[in-house]
Amino acid sequence: MISPTQIKSLIKSTCEKMGEKFASDDAVTLVHETGLVESGYKYLRQLGDGPAKSFYQIEPASCVDSLVHYLKHRRSLMGMCAEASMVDLKHWQSYDEKLWSDILEKNIAAGIVHCRIKYWRVPKPMPNTLEGRAKYWKKYYNTDQGKGTEEKYIDTVREYL
DSSP states (O other): OOOHHHHHHHHHHHHHHHOGGGOOHHHHHHHHHHHHHHHTTTOSBOSTTOOOBTTTTBOHHHHHHHHHHTGGGOHHHHHHHHHHHTOOHHHHTOOOHHHHHHHHHHOHHHHHHHHHHHHHTOSSOOOOSHHHHHHHHIIIIITTTSSOOHHHHHHHHHHHO
């Protein structure tokens, strides 16, 4: 597993490059915990044959959804995402899921950015307790169809952090 201190530092600096409003302590903690629960900071590909990539287990289709329905209409933010991830802006303007699958697997910062954007788009305030973050993650990130549970989130975070 990656050093918790180092990955949290990378999350913080990446989110700051997206803009200060993306880098609150609560947001950094939520992204950090999401990677821990989703992959244990061990896996860049979904186990089995699923499409999810990165420590944050993001499906390329979710990336494209954020690009088409959110970032496309926020060019300045798209540019900051490109800079924060060190991925050329032309790729942020691409809706090619295969391309995003490759980027997510090979670029930690791109996974952080997409994870943060996914949470940013949630129309509810971000919680500041472990239990609140577990519920928020399950509802808005893992979803009802996901195999994760709030209990797994809490247990994993308590065990490793």
